[in-house]
Amino acid sequence: MAVVRKSWPGQGDDSARELKLDPNTYKPHFAYYVIISWSLYKTSRMSNFQERIAAELGFSLPKPEEAKRVCRHCNKREPENPTAEQKLKVCSRCRDALYCSRECQSADWKQRHKFQCPIEALGTNTYLDTVPTQEEAMNRLIDAYRLRVEDDCMYRGECHGLYGEPRNPVLDFRSFLNLAQNKTGVLPKWWNAEKRRICEERAVDKTKWSCIHYTVEKPDIQEHYNDNMMPMTLRMLAEQVYGHGME
Numbered sequence: 565m566a567v568v569r570k571s572w573p574g575q576g577d578d579s580a581r582e583l584k585l586d587p588n589t590y591k592p593h594f595a596y597y598v599i600i601s602w603s604l605y606k607t608s609r610m611s612n613f614q615e616r617i618a619a620e621l622g623f624s625l626p627k628p629e630e631a632k633r634v635c636r637h638c639n640k641r642e643p644e645n646p647t648a649e650q651k652l653k654v655c656s657r658c659r660d661a662l663y664c665s666r667e668c669q670s671a672d673w674k675q676r677h678k679f680q681c682p683i684e685a686l687g688t689n690t691y692l693d694t695v696p697t698q699e700e701a702m703n704r705l706i707d708a709y710r711l712r713v714e715d716d717c718m719y720r721g722e723c724h725g726l727y728g729e730p731r732n733p734v735l736d737f738r739s740f741l742n743l744a745q746n747k748t749g750v751l752p753k754w755w756n757a758e759k760r761r762i763c764e765e766r767a768v769d770k771t772k773w774s775c776i777h778y779t780v781e782k783p784d785i786q787e788h789y790n791d792n793m794m795p796m797t798l799r800m801l802a803e804q805v806y807g808h809g810m811e
């Protein structure tokens with residue numbers, strides 16, 4: 565088990581916490597791209613973190629100059645003062661990955677980027693726009709909230725929502741949405757008062773898996789989404805809303 569410290573961009577030292585990576589369940593190439601996407605936040609602390617985690621996983625990180633304006637797939641570098649045609653195109657979902665051509669983009673999508681894109685989209689505040697349907701985006705928002713309620717009570721002793729005294733999941737979820745609405749880029753572009761109403765209805769619908777009246781733990785999320793990375797993705801999403809991580 566590799567144990568490294570993580571601190572989240574824009575936060576003080578108190579947001580540093582341990583991120584445990586189990587090599588048996590963790591996909592190393594994916595971890596590598598998570599690190600690269602975090603290079604968006606070019607703070608010295610983050611780059612130390614990236615170097616350490618890369619070393620733990622046996623990768624070497626590209627030097628900052630090399631990481632600039634290069635096609636993700638064929639490594640072709642964008643020339644200085646590029647013409648419109650030479651200019652690398654950015655992935656329209658995550659607004660982060662660069663490509664020299666459609667061919668490179670679609671080859672990289674199949675090989676890797678369909679896994680990286682959601683994580684990178686969190687870095688560029690477009691995550692919920694990358695989710696295929698509005699219903700699914702609402703589910704992920706609800707599940708990000710549910711996992712955070714669990715984490716807060718389990719690891720920080722801050723029991724709210726389902727675990728609050730008094731028990732108030734509906735009010736607590738509404739304040740989560742209020743916070744989300746006040747942060748730029750957390751909620752998808754289509755979000756409005758009507759979508760919020762629908763989302764609040766879904767959140768209390770006990771026929772749905774993503775319901776704020778049910779507890780949820782990390783393994784449940786992994787199983788439900790069939791994705792071992794989903795708890796981390798949802799925790800990052802909740803962190804964007806609440807503005808601080810778990811300590």
Ligand SMILES: [Zn+2]
Pocket residue numbers: 635636637638639640663664665668
């Ligand atoms: Zn290319």
Ligand SMILES: [Zn+2]
Pocket residue numbers: 655656657658659660661677680681684
């Ligand atoms: Zn992308």
